[in-house]
Amino acid sequence: MSINKLEFNQLNRVLDQHTGIRLSSNKSDIMASRLSSRLRATRCASYNKYYQLIISPDGKHELDIFIDKMTTHETYFFREQAQFEFMYDYFRQKKSRNVPIRAWSAASSTGEEAYSIAMILDDLFYNGNWSVTGTDISPTAVEMAKEACFALSTVQKIPKKYRRAYCLKGTGKNEGTFTVNKAIRHHCNFNVDNLLKLRTVDYSFDIIFLRNVLIYFDETKQKKIVDNIIHRLNHGGLLFLGHSESLRKKRLGIELIQPCIYKKVRL
Ligand SMILES: C[S@@+](CC[C@H](N)C(=O)[O-])C[C@H]1O[C@@H](n2cnc3c(N)ncnc32)[C@H](O)[C@@H]1O
Known part of the structure; x- marks a missing residue:
């Protein structure tokens, strides 16, 4: 029609x-x-x-x-893997293992990005005080992220050591799928939220992934989203953008430290 x-x-x-x-x-x-x-x-x-x-x-x-x-939900585990490697090295050097660490996958789609971050954090801060929040505008995508039931064909994107440590193959009616183990899921939560009208929260984040979503908005809305995001980033925290995205204008207090990776610094 x-x-x-x-x-x-x-x-x-x-x-x-x-x-x-x-x-x-x-x-x-x-x-x-x-x-x-x-x-x-x-x-x-x-x-x-x-x-x-x-x-x-x-x-x-x-x-x-x-x-x-x-909305377009394309995503996969360890998308742009170099960014995850950077995050691992950065926090291995910087963070004391006893300080809580909070990450946010803003526009998390069906959860692969959030669970990839979670695997890195568990590797760094085993059993530690860390959490990952995933948010997306699509209630259907958020439900799928909570369910964490992924096609087995996508597991290859996960580095072998994490596949072995955190992934469980489905059997019976879950044949052909896999999930991530409870140790990981316990630290992850997912909510519906709109990047343009974010709900107020009384905490901020050390790591924010805002990837492959800014491209869908005009310049004014991109600015509004980025302002909202930076407001929620801790000093010393990292902001990751998708490889075709950038902060168009230089911003006070935000430093580019690698292509598409920014750090919030004190003025
Ligand atoms: C292409 S996916 C990106 C997923 C993941 N960040 C990645 O890079 O693999 C874009 C996601 O942005 C979400 N989205 C679109 N508009 C949004 C908005 N206003 N607020 C929150 N999420 C939004 C879509 O629902 C979709 O799941």
Whole structure:
């Protein structure tokens, strides 16, 4: 079914209101194809009917699915591995093993990034006082991150020593999948949160991964997100961006220490 200009604009507005993402007008075919199965599932005869559904009080669940369908969740374990190696070396030298350490995978998608950070932290601070928070706008992705049930075909991305130490192969109805062990999961928590309207928390982080998400926003929103993020980073803490992302303007108190890796310093 094709989508007309009005329908595209209506749905694009809902997407913007809830995620801050606004698609350019040449993306209407992409929107139509991502939503076509939802029109069938919800028996909506047009994109306008689907729009009416997701803005209605009864459409809350479908709105979550809409957000999930319209956001890109590509991720994998130890994506951009050099960054994880850098993080390992940096904290091995710097941190006393008794000081609590908090990491945040902001835009955690289905959890692979957060669990990769967790494996490094457990390796560094075995049994220690560390935690990883993962947040994402997509409730579906957050549920998958909590479940931690991953396709076995993706396990190869995890370095062998971590695979052996932390990964458990599924059996029976979980054949073809793996999970991460309780020692890791116990330190990880996942919540729905919007980078543009973050919930207030009374703590800040030593490590923040904000990777492969800024690219979806215009410059004004990128600035707002980065301001929110830097505000939550401890002095001496590290901010990791995706390899195609950077802090466009120099910022006071933030130093580039490696490509796409920044450190918060005291002024
Ligand atoms: C491509 S994935 C990146 C996952 C992971 N950080 C990585 O680099 O592998 C982008 C994620 O950003 C999330 N996202 C998009 N807009 C968001 C927003 N306003 N607040 C929080 N998360 C958002 C999407 O739901 C998606 O899971």
